[in-house]
Amino acid sequence: MRPSLLSIKLATLLGVALLGLLATLPRSPAADQKDTIVRKKIEYGGWKNNISLSNGDVELIATLDVGPRVISYKLPGGKNVFKEYADQLGKSGEPDWQIRGGHRLWIGPEDLTRTYFPDNAPLRYEEIEGGVRLLPPVEKEYGTQKEIDLRLDPKGTKVQMVHRIKNVGDKPLELAVWPSSVMAAGGIEIIPLPPHKPHPGSPKNARTPADFGPNMTVALWPYFDFKDPRWNLGSKYLTLKQDAKKGPTKLGLAHREGWVAYLNDGTLFVKRFDYKKDATYPDNGVNFETFTNEDMLELETLAPVVQLQPGKSVEHVEKWELIKGVDSFNGEAGIDKNVLPKVRGER
8 A cells, every 4th residue: 555645744744853853962972072082193202102182172192002001191282290200201111110100000909019010011902982991911920901991071171080900810809999190290289188077075966976986097108207398287188299309208098078189380180089988998998198209299099909700890980180270379278269169160
């Protein structure tokens, strides 16, 4: 039976209406990222093989000759916010682990072997929505496979870093994902503290026993000194200055405030990460650690310690942002005025 002229017209009208509706639906972020992220193979720092990701507002560079390692993160025309060790750039194949600079992925808790695996061999990458996945060789002696997913937002400077460790061996592994960003010299780190609360006084005034309990865990290393002038132990923030004349200091926190920042030459690097209540973290229970010496300052986040079964993987996410034109500050009132509104997006 042949369709009538009326049914053909109705079908045409419905088709046009459906196309119009689809045109008005919002595009998914993944679709936008596919259209706007530019991926380029480039030379950088003496290495022939590197992958650059850019959306016009920010650029990431990861080397493919060693790693996984993000060696550069910068604004257009701006400086790399990461430290670069010039004498280690462009090299590969060394028998021992090299710091090199940039952002790396370690395996915790810290030891003298697995943590310092010499990630000095070439790696491959795959394109993913909004970015790339870095895939270094398997660390056969430890039964681990590291991966890092780098994703840029379609616009702006925000980056999502998914750090992944797979157990490719035949035995369970106890480990924690441990990324570290090696920041360029000359800046100051800002670590927000949990809000102060008054002592409840009488137990009758407490809602729960937690009102009498601690709200922060701190881990200190043997080379930490409360009299070190680089540290300012404030009421609302801890700050730490990088100083080319002073050696190592390190502190860790069970950090629940969700962000830390590093201000250097007017550019603010913000790192956001989660804290999982009741999880077991390395180093006496801390999910954030910071280290500095004469050369640089490190912002380190840690995932909980897990028993990773063969064939399984564990992930840990950091979110980054660069904010330009941030004024230096004097004291905690200056942080509240110059830094905190920008971290909150109140610009």
